Amino acid sequence: MNRRSFLRGTGACMALPFLESLLPRAARAALAGRPPLRMGIFTVTGGTVLESWKPAAEGALTTLPSILRPLEFAKNDILVLTGLSQNGKAEGKFNGHTHAATLHLTASDVVKEEGGKITASVSVDQAAAQIAGKETFLPSLEMGLGKGETKYSFSAPDQPIPYEANPRLIFDRMFRGRQPETPVWARAGARASVAVAKPTVAAPAGPSLDQSVLDLVLDESKSLRGKLGSGDQQRLDEYMESVRAVEVRVAQMNRQQTSDSKDMGIAKSGLVLPKNLPADATVWKDDRPMMSDPERHADYIRLLSDLMILAFQTDTTRVCTFAVGSDGAYFPGVVTVGYERHCHTLEHQGNAARPDLADPISREACRQIHEWYTSLFADMIRKMKSIDDGGVSLLDNSMLLFTSYMADGGHGRKDYPCLLAGKAQGTIKTGRHLAFEKDTPVANLYLEMIQRMGSKADEFGDSKTAKTARYNGRLPGLA
Amino acid sequence: MASQRSSSSLPLWLASAVTLVAFPWWSAAGEPDFAQAQAVMKEHCYKCHGAEKQKGDVNLEEFKDASAIAKEPEIWAKVVDVLRGGDMPPSKEPKMADNSRDLLAGWVEQTLDAAIIAKGPDPGPPMIRRLTHAEYRRAVRDLFGIDFDSAGAVGMPEDPVGRGYDNLAVALKIPPALTEKYVSAADETLARLFDPKAQGNNLAGAINAQLRARGASPAQMRETARALMSRLLPRAYRRPVGADETARYVALFDAAIAQRKAPAEAFRFMFKAVLLSPNFLFRVEPDRAGATQPYHVNDLDLASRLSFFLWSSIPDDELLALASQGKLSDPATLRAQVTRMLASPKAKALAEDFAAQWLQLKKLAEARPTIEFFPTFTEELKESMRQEPILFFDALRTSNLPVTDLIDSDFTFLNGALAEHYGISGIKGTAFQRVALQPEEHRGGVLGMGAVLSMTSHTFRTSPTQRGKYVLEVLLGTPPPPPPNNVAQIEDAAAHGEAKSFRELLAQHATDASCAGCHKRIDPLGFGLDHYDAIGRWRESTKDQPLDTAGVLPTGEKFDGPMELKQVLKAKQQRFIENLSEQMLIYALGRELRPADKLAVKKIAADLTQDGFHFSSLISGVVNSYPFQNRRNFAPASSTKTAAR
Structure with a gap:
């Protein structure tokens, strides 16, 4: 079997029943006619103000602290987790921000920098994508203001994943050349039998010209590779690998196109496409107006939240990370105390780990900013609660992590704000506050999350290796 | 084809460089030896950095001879830096006499250089790298004649910036997400190329009409495709292209025609590939x-090195032709080509890419002063500010001016808005013009430019520390180390209603032992610029307090205000020239410098000084430098540890 015919065949293979046992749980669920579990991460900048975030008591949620109050309506859909910390060291040129950012979703033992090159370990979203991403058009989606510090996601220790900031480009990446459509989950089981009966359906007639272009590029790469020294060959190998990834994408698109076209007409999807998406991508190139105007900033965050919902609703991907906000933004109007509006300055003056070291006015300003972030997260939760996803709400079929890359504005890495929203198909018991032992690794939470996405792993990041390892690397009591 | 001279023996220039670099530091009494250097260290250094105490984990006493020192070039280069910067010995210790300082620093430098020379010349590790976004854009412009920011249109992530420049090979990789972007960028670019509305000429229509009107047979169309690709590919690949390579593209053309695509469409797929x-x-x-x-x-690689250095783009036909004939490396030809290339408008890339990055102009977009506090600090004004240093640097090239004009000059470039901002009358309109400066206008050199002054300020006030750091890092190439983690920030007097001046607050902060060492080097430079407010306007006083713009450097120089500060910098211009040479060489090579490159930097700087600092001399110095002209094969075993500056 040559490479081309293998790729062509992939579409049909995926649906064959005998392969079902090899597929992870989430994918099996889809084949059984049930919607899959979605994992979203909504992570804001600047940590939080812990005394206004952490509920007073453990157990059932009663009065919410002010930063969480916008989620009052969804109190029974959230699980607040406290006591979680990052423990990883940094070697090389890191500052407080990049250290925390690189640890954020990787929970590595150690992150390293050498000559500008950063290594960490596979991040929680990418670990989930490597399992739940096989079935969807995009394995995962990473978006948000891609400033320098957004080094959250790694598909391999030395492979950071760039974040896309431009809403138009995110939309195009999801739907270029295809129509947004919700799958008919009840019919998904039937989809398999159609594919078995007519295995040729999924296969395009011949290699498309785009595939021929990529073939030529690969041929050229191979002959060029032969002329290079071994160090240079490595760089070319990387390129060839990524060209092949694009090629798989082209094949996958053909497959999904075929499947979507069958669902069209059956579905009364009621998809609402984002309205304020400009046709011209360059409109978004300049993010400065947004950085100084919280109203425009909020519109942007809502728009990207809508894209995350759309990605889940259309099953374009099941894993999505949204880096929200920016340390460099200004918050006139949101911050109503003091004279300073620059988020980063406020974080340093008001958001130290110890409240008694902080300037109280700046600390109140930070609290206002974080309450503002929560209200935007709440907007997304409200929408997901109202969207039907195979009989239950999209929120019930999801597991959304609301967190920050630092624990506090002083680059703290102890006692992170963490909150899960959505019942994750009944695998998470919401409506509570769980307080874990001090310094329990955040990695334990990440392990719980990827296991729910179908991973068989029994450790993640420093869940077992941290000096402060707890609970055998797990988080007891989530379900 | 290309010239293949081999050069394993020590090149002549290296030998001359040795005398050049070593000579100024030698005492007149003759060559110092280790015993003399040791005597100085015994008197001034060993007390804190010796067998008894090892402050900063540094023990100089354990080095017992010159060869031991040569084995730790990074530590000892640092020793030279702190000696020459006046940071050591600390001010509370007995003063080191100038001749002792010169003797010790000079001897260490000479010892390190001798070690490099003894190892033999090393052009540094060979590198493969992808084009930067800026190079990609210009290469597409030079290939297809359309100037279009495809990287911006498809949202390519910004190029990673290693040590200040975006073209450093180690960082330029192509992960899968980026490859996807390249596919989109190719599509977007070609959509414009083939779109009659966007281009003004209808390429698709022309191709289709021409081939159809002539009633071209399939074989003739194929021949046209082959002929066109055999002209396009050498330009795109920057080298002669074999028939087998062209044939791949013709096969793609055939496949498109077989799928009943119009000829123009088939061309489009070839271009995409x-x-x-x-x-x-x-x-x-x-x-x-x-x-x-x-x-x-070889000559072809030299052609590419030249064109990417000077034009941020692919070589043109003339350069490629000379290289293919093996004539480019002939010194007279090379000189003529560099002169021709520098005169080309394409060489403005040096200002747009090199200078913009060296001067850190990207930070202006994120400058913190806000219109809440500074209503005139609009996006339009910021854009004018960004243009000024680029146009200024480009004028150094087009008029072959001394690069020391960057420290101080009697001209700059202004439009109406910027002139008004600076309080300079008589300039109108949005177009920039070259303006002669009067002393009372308090401008000249990059430190008088709004871009630099604004991006080194805080939301509502100036930051002497940021400005001082800018002078040290960007102009002198001696950046202070980053502050330790969790260091306390300056609490602002305004927030607490205290009467202390900002300078007093900063001084208090700087007396903290862990801070003082660096801040006494950084802050005075910034206070010297405090006549410029947070957005670069001249001021004689602040609202509540008199300005305090006097400073003393650890090395003893005193000054008050920007004009005197610039005089102090001029006195340090040797360091400035070396730094600029170093920065330009990093940019030209696309890699960080290594200890062996130090000799090349010194040679460029020495020639530049001898030539009266003319811009063209800096360029030819880089082009003729050993690492620019030479390479070695990839040797997996060789150590590639980079130099720490």
Whole structure:
């Protein structure tokens, strides 16, 4: 079997029943006619103000602290987790921000920098994508203001994943050349039998010209590779690998196109496409107006939240990370105390780990900013609660992590704000506050999350290796 | 084809460089030896950095001879830095006499240089890298004649910036997400190329009409495709292209025609493959088989090095033709070509890419002063500010001015808005013009430019520390180390209603032992610029307090205000010239410098000084430098530890 015919065949293979046992749980669920579990991460900048975030008591949620109050309506859909910390060291040129950012979703033992090159370990979203991403058009989606510090996601220790900031480009990446459509989950089981009966359906007639272009590029790469020294060959190998990834994408698109076209007409999807998406991508190139105007900033965050919902609703991907906000933004109007509006300055003056070291006015300003972030997260939760996803709400079929890359504005890495929203198909018991032992690794939470996405792993990041390892690397009591 | 001179023996210039670099530091009494250097260290250094105490984990006493010192070039280069910067010995210790300082620093430098020379010349590790976004854009412009920011249109992530520049090979990789972007960029670019509305000429229509009108047979169409590609590919690949390579593209053309595509559509697929080909996207210099010693780059690689350095783009036909004939490396030809290339408008890339990055102009977009506090600090004004240093740097090139004008000059470039901002009358309109400066206008050199002054300020006030750091890092190339983690920030007097002046607060902060060492080097420079407010306007006083713009450097120089500060910097211009030479060489090579490159930097700086600092001399110095002209094969075992500056 040559490479081309293998790729062509992939579409049909995926649906064959005998392969079902090899597929992870989430994918099996889809084949059984049930919607899959979605994992979203909504992570804001600047940590939080812990005394206004952490509920007073453990157990059932009663009065919410002010930063969480916008989620009052969804109190029974959230699980607040406290006591979680990052423990990883940094070697090389890191500052407080990049250290925390690189640890954020990787929970590595150690992150390293050498000559500008950063290594960490596979991040929680990418670990989930490597399992739940096989079935969807995009394995995962990473978006948000891609400033320098957004080094959250790694598909391999030395492979950071760039974040896309431009809403138009995110939309195009999801739907270029295809129509947004919700799958008919009840019919998904039937989809398999159609594919078995007519295995040729999924296969395009011949290699498309785009595939021929990529073939030529690969041929050229191979002959060029032969002329290079071994160090240079490595760089070319990387390129060839990524060209092949694009090629798989082209094949996958053909497959999904075929499947979507069958669902069209059956579905009364009621998809609402984002309205304020400009046709011209360059409109978004300049993010400065947004950085100084919280109203425009909020519109942007809502728009990207809508894209995350759309990605889940259309099953374009099941894993999505949204880096929200920016340390460099200004918050006139949101911050109503003091004279300073620059988020980063406020974080340093008001958001130290110890409240008694902080300037109280700046600390109140930070609290206002974080309450503002929560209200935007709440907007997304409200929408997901109202969207039907195979009989239950999209929120019930999801597991959304609301967190920050630092624990506090002083680059703290102890006692992170963490909150899960959505019942994750009944695998998470919401409506509570769980307080874990001090310094329990955040990695334990990440392990719980990827296991729910179908991973068989029994450790993640420093869940077992941290000096402060707890609970055998797990988080007891989530379900 | 290309010239293949080998050069394993010590080149002449290296020998001359040795005397040049070592000589100024020698005492008149003759060559110092280790015993003399040791005597100085015994008196001034060993107390804190010796067998008893090892402050900062540094023990100089354990080095017992010159060869031990030569083995730790990074530590000892640092020793030279702190000696020459006046940071050591600390001010509370007995003062080190100037001649002792020169003796010790000079002897260490000489010892380190001698060690480099003894090892033999090393052009540094060979590198393969992809084009930067800026190079990609210009290469597409020079290939297809359309100037279009495809990287911006498809949202390519910004190029990673290693040590200040975006073209450093180690960082330029192509992960899958980026490859996807290249596919989109090719599509977007070609959509414009083939769109009659966007281009003004209808390429698709012309191709289709021409081929159809002539009633071209399939064989003739094919021949046209082959002929066109055999002209396009050498430009795109920056080298002669074999028939087998062209044939691949013709096969793609055939496949498109077989799928009943119009001829123009078939051309479009060929172009798309060109834009994705590794031969286009990557800068590659193949190894010379069996070479164990460094060798001159061949003429074709030299052509690419030149064009990417000076134009941020691919070589033009003239350059490629000379290289293909093996004539480019002839010194007279090379000189003529560099002169021609520098005169070309394409060489403005040096200002747009090199200078903009060296001067850190990207930070202006994120400058913190807000219109809440500074209503005139609009996006339009910021854009004018960004243009000024770029146009200024480009004028150094077009008029071949001394690069010391960057420290102080009697002209700059202004438009109406910027002139008004600076309080300079008589300039109108949005177009920039060259303006002669009067002393009372308090401008001249980059430190008088709004861009630099605004991006080093806080939301509502100036930051002497940021400005001082800018002078040290960007102009002198001696950046202070980053502050330790969790260091306390300056609490602002305004927030607490205290009467202390900002300078007093900063001074308090700087007396903290862990801060003082660096801040006494950084802050005075910034206070010297405090006549400029947070957005670069001249001021004689602040609202509540008199300005305090006097400063003393650790090395003893005193000054008050920017004019005197610039005089102090002029006195340090040797350091400035070396730094600029170093920065330009990093940019030209696309890699960080290594200890062995130090000699090349010194040679460039020495020649530049001798030539009266003319811009063209800086360029020819880099072009003629050993690492620019030479390469070695990839040796997996060799250590590639980078130099720490």
